[in-house]
Amino acid sequence: MGGTRARLDRLASHLTTDGLRAWRSTPFRLTLIYGTAFIVAIIVLLGAVYGQTADFLIRRVDGITRAESSRLAALRPEDLPAAIRLSIANDHLRLNSYGLFSRDGQRIEGDGPELPAGTPRDQTPRELVDHDGRSVRVIARVLPWGEVLLVGRDTTQLVELRRVLLNSLLWSGGAIAVVGFTAGVLLSRRSLRRLAQLEAASSAVVRGDLRTRMPLAGSGDELDLFALAINRALEEVEQLMLDIKGVADAAAHDLRTPLTRVRAALHRVSHVPDLPAVAADELDQAIEQLDGLLERFRALLRISEIEAQDRCAAIMPVGVSSLVEQALELYAPLAEEAGVTLVAQIGAPVTAEADGRLLFEALANLVDNAIKFSPPGGRVEIGLRTPPDGPELYVRDQGPGIRLEDRQHVLKRFHRGAHHAAAEGSGLGLSIVGAIVRLHGFSLQLDDAHPGLEVRIGLAAAWPSP
Amino acid sequence: MRVLTIEDDRATASVIADELTVHGHEVTVATTGRDGLALALSEPFDVITLDRMLPELDGLSLVRTLRERSVSTPVLMISALSDVDERINGLRAGGDDYLIKPFSPDEMLARIEVLHRRQAVAPPNQTELRVGDLVIDLIGRTARRGDRVEKLRETEFKLLEFLARNAGQVLSRRMIFEHVWGYFFDPGDNLINVYISALRKKLELPGERPLIETLRGKGYRIDGRD
Missing domain, CATH: 3.40.50.2300 (Response regulator)
Structure with a gap:
């Protein structure tokens, strides 16, 4: 189990570092296997064709040679040299070769190849090479009077056939390899494109957009089946998430009417004349606490509302630099009062595709938090910079910061780090920022500012602007 | 009503x-x-x-x-x-x-x-607003208490004008934030409070009658009575 896990992790790290490569893809490997099998089949086929043809040709050559040899052997000794000369003269194509050798091996007549010493003269066909370098198949026999008769026939055709077949094998094999490789790359590119689409969709899901579905090609292939299965799972997950969110929202929604009524009742009682001072104080405190609770519900429902908003609704090009200036102007007096230096660092002007009012609400929340958690004499910097991977908006303070293990949690509803407990607020400021950032497809990062916290909003949307 | x-x-x-x-x-x-x-x-x-x-x-x-x-x-x-x-x-x-x-x-x-x-109340050519001993010059964008004239910043002036036009009325921080700044989200208690403090520093000198009242959890009010 652990081994499998480690292998999968290794594989995943490969995939993430190298991306998907064509030569890793299944279609490419399959094409490679099929191509190899095809080439092997062609070798076998051409081999069989060659074997059959060569066998037939040799038998034919041997038949002709044997017949010619028998014809000459039947002649009388005195007629033989003349008959050999005549045969050579009539053989215009020089297909045959002849030789008549004396008992001690001296050539008497003919142009055929020398018979190597020790070769049996047993009428068995043999391959020899003549003085022109041609392959010749010969039959040698000892004549009744002791001389040796050799009749041969040219087999260059066979060599030619072997050459032709080998050539066709090389050419067709090469062509198959090239076509197969190209087809493999094309096929795998097609499936890789689909995998890339699936990968993009799953990244969107990972980012929290549960409404995303895996794209289907409509061909009903195995990738489609796989995507369908994932889509069904996503539907289930989305429904569950909606249910959970629904329960939370319903609680906030249902509780606020009775709470509003309780507040109204307390408010009425607090206006009763001649109320003892102690009772009036208690009532005021109760009302204040109820107001805090209602404020939290309001913020909670505000988050739901932002999350439910149509992404494209009010998104248009917004001058972010001017938002930073507005935030600086709005919060300067608050910072001064808290003894905190508030500065803005605006590099080049930046325009982002955003809902300007929501983005300002996010920025205001961040600046408000930064001032709230800054020690007196601290410094809060609101800034805009343009690193290569897209412009980003940041707010940096010198407060206690947020512990690494808490950073993900603070973006969730109602979470407040331990050191935040003393500060007022609904505890939902960063969650509202998180919801606004998610709505835009921006990125949000919390970092250690040594000391303090730096919150960065990456303004390059993760999806293309509408 | x-x-x-x-x-x-x-x-x-x-x-x-x-x-x-x-x-x-x-x-x-x-x-x-x-x-x-x-x-x-x-x-x-x-x-x-x-x-x-x-x-x-x-x-x-x-x-x-x-x-x-x-x-x-x-x-x-x-x-x-x-x-x-x-x-x-x-x-x-x-x-x-x-x-x-x-x-x-x-x-x-x-x-x-x-x-x-x-x-x-929407008199057309009004040039000043009077609330008790506070006089707001709508053209010169200044505030006068007694014979002391205070120059106000733009936001301070808008805030004071809003409070004075609704003298006697408790105005919540949301109402103030919406009317004076035009932002529609909750700014929290401190932000508006700081602007109110700035106004107080200019308009409530030691010995003068307090002008702007803070009602905890409810908002702010300028008392309209003399």
């Missing part, structure tokens, strides 16, 4: 009616959009509170119809939809102010009174 409350949720309607009645206003409640429209067209009211989502005829269509028939009674739209776009839709249709549920009755009352006052 005669107020028409058009609200289908009985609990909310009674919260509104109770709060207004306690403060001496006369309230008529309609529970559907049709009834509400009929009443608004036939009887004179000073202010109308209007739920955004109503059976039969929704709040947006209702206020649009009222404006088409030249009924200019100020309308406070009340809605569970807090989004700025919803607010803008409401105001564009003819609403005069927008209050988000859940609301505190104080704030609802304050908004109704601000609307009523805005309707009642």
Whole structure:
């Protein structure tokens, strides 16, 4: 189990570092296997064709040679040299070769190849090479009077056939390899494109957009089946998430009417004349606490509302630099009062595709938090910079910061780090920022500012602007 | 003041009616959009509170119809939809102010009174505002207390003007943030408080009568009496 896990992790790290490569893809490997099998089949086929043809040709050559040899052997000794000369003269194509050798091996007549010493003269066909370098198949026999008769026939055709077949094998094999490789790359590119689409969709899901579905090609292939299965799972997950969110929202929604009524009742009682001072104080405190609770519900429902908003609704090009200036102007007096230096660092002007009012609400929340958690004499910097991977908006303070293990949690509803407990607020400021950032497809990062916290909003949307 | 409350949720309607009645206003409640429209067209009211989502005829269509028939009674739209776009839709249709549920009755009352006052007092060529010994020069953008003239920053001036125009009225931080700054989200307590403090530093010197009152958890008020 652990081994499998480690292998999968290794594989995943490969995939993430190298991306998907064509030569890793299944279609490419399959094409490679099929191509190899095809080439092997062609070798076998051409081999069989060659074997059959060569066998037939040799038998034919041997038949002709044997017949010619028998014809000459039947002649009388005195007629033989003349008959050999005549045969050579009539053989215009020089297909045959002849030789008549004396008992001690001296050539008497003919142009055929020398018979190597020790070769049996047993009428068995043999391959020899003549003085022109041609392959010749010969039959040698000892004549009744002791001389040796050799009749041969040219087999260059066979060599030619072997050459032709080998050539066709090389050419067709090469062509198959090239076509197969190209087809493999094309096929795998097609499936890789689909995998890339699936990968993009799953990244969107990972980012929290549960409404995303895996794209289907409509061909009903195995990738489609796989995507369908994932889509069904996503539907289930989305429904569950909606249910959970629904329960939370319903609680906030249902509780606020009775709470509003309780507040109204307390408010009425607090206006009763001649109320003892102690009772009036208690009532005021109760009302204040109820107001805090209602404020939290309001913020909670505000988050739901932002999350439910149509992404494209009010998104248009917004001058972010001017938002930073507005935030600086709005919060300067608050910072001064808290003894905190508030500065803005605006590099080049930046325009982002955003809902300007929501983005300002996010920025205001961040600046408000930064001032709230800054020690007196601290410094809060609101800034805009343009690193290569897209412009980003940041707010940096010198407060206690947020512990690494808490950073993900603070973006969730109602979470407040331990050191935040003393500060007022609904505890939902960063969650509202998180919801606004998610709505835009921006990125949000919390970092250690040594000391303090730096919150960065990456303004390059993760999806293309509408 | 005669107020028409058009609200289908009985609990909310009674919260509104109770709060207004306690403060001496006369309230008529309609529970559907049709009834509400009929009443608004036939009887004179000073202010109308209007739920955004109503059976039969929704709040947006209702206020649009009222404006088409030249009924200019100020309308406070009340809605569970807090989004700025919803607010803008409401105001564009003819609403005069927008209050988000859940609301505190104080704030609802304050908004109704601000609307009523805005309707009642709108002298055209006014050059100054007087509240007790405070005189605001609307042209020179200065404030005078006694014989002391204070130069105010733009935001301070807008804040003081808003408080003074609604003297005697408790104004919540949300109302102030919306009217003075034009932002529609909760700025938290501290932000507005700092601006109020700045005003106090200029307008409440030691020995002078306090001008701006803070009501914890409710908001701020300039006392209109001398």
